[in-house]
Amino acid sequence: MQNVYDVLKERGFIEQVTHEEELRELLGKEKVVFYIGFDPTADSLHVGHLLPMMAMAHMQRAGHIPIALLGGGTAMVGDPSGRTDMRKMLTLEQIQHNAERFKKQFQRLIDFSDNKAYMLNNADWLLNLNYVSFLREIGRHFSVNRMLTAECYKQRLERGLTFLEFNYMLMQSYDFLVLYQKYNCKLQIGGNDQWSNIISGVDLIRRVEDGSAYGLTIALLTTSEGVKMGKTQAGALWLDPEKVSPYDFYQYWRNVDDRDVEKCLKLLTFLPMDEVRRLSSLEGAEINKAKEVLAFEVTKLIHGEEEAIKAQNAAKALFQNGADMSSVPQTHITREQLGDGMDLLELLMLTGLTSSKSEGRRLISQGGIYVANSRIDDVDLKITAKDFDDDNSLLIRKGKKIYHLVKLS
Known part of the structure; x- marks a missing residue:
């Protein structure tokens, strides 16, 4: 040995x-x-x-x-x-x-x-x-x-x-x-x-x-730029599923910088080094396959294989109509909370997608917020009951890969 x-x-x-x-x-x-x-x-x-x-x-x-x-x-x-x-x-x-x-x-x-x-x-x-x-x-x-x-x-x-x-x-x-x-x-x-x-x-x-x-x-776990890994908009990337859902945990590793993939595979998985080197050598869009392996392996270690599979399926579901999205992070609001309409900026803060209204305005002005797959340009937009689908669900996306499901009850 x-x-x-x-x-x-x-x-x-x-x-x-x-x-x-x-x-x-x-x-x-x-x-x-x-x-x-x-x-x-x-x-x-x-x-x-x-x-x-x-x-x-x-x-x-x-x-x-x-x-x-x-x-x-x-x-x-x-x-x-x-x-x-x-x-x-x-x-x-x-x-x-x-x-x-x-x-x-x-x-x-x-x-x-x-x-x-x-x-x-x-x-x-x-x-x-x-x-x-x-x-x-x-x-x-x-x-x-x-x-x-x-x-x-x-x-x-x-x-x-x-x-x-x-x-x-x-x-x-x-x-x-x-x-x-x-x-x-x-x-x-x-x-x-x-x-x-x-x-x-x-x-x-x-x-x-x-x-x-x-x-x-x-070694400390740092990015290629020397910044400590594990910092998110919501704070630290906790191992407790009650603090950070397995889906959000999976997405963090799925979205790491291309330059950090090899380091993370070496340090945070038990994959043989030959496999680490093979995955790390992938280039262009192919590197996303290595990131998916990384995200799955790390999530499996911390949250178990079942949760890793659910997180992986949830990530894929966002690109497939009618797929199961139960593992996507969710926020439940009541009709009383919604009232005649809730400011999108307020809803973004409620879901944790932004930490302030000014951040929400900046993201919207940069074209980084999507509601029901439509890009939002209006910072004063109000979300009403009509925006929710037949399942009383509303999908919000920040950037290319961060999703959140709002459920109306």
């Missing part, structure tokens, strides 16, 4: 690594326990979490043992890494609620049966720490001068770094130490913004246990 380190490297996951040759050799000869941390600061994971989740899945498929560490403790402090402000404090109840939602989403990609993987919460050891004991046993191993050279702190110094946030590096390093001691966890994987914290954990294990541990960071 191919060494998983080589798999991750070929597919473009690996950015930085400590002791590269040692780690590669270790992954090739023994079953390695590793962990990735996820702070439950929202009630759903989003596309930014997909890369670490995929890295975990590749590692598990190669026989290694993942620990998905939910940061119930660290979420109460906030991680300054890569941020210019301090995260909002959450209550224990909010954190626990969010952690439970995470579990369901992890299980799409990770097998937790029979100790093949673990899901832990660092609140179990962080919240019961004796502060004085922690300072004596852990704090003495950290140099303030060295900590202040870390990028995650340097960028915050001018704006103001709280002592609360300053503790984050100690807490994350302590997580690694606890997992090393209790689970023989030898590897931490994280994003590039976690590099300083990861190498501090590696160093702490060496100082306290005289043990060998390793760190690896993975």
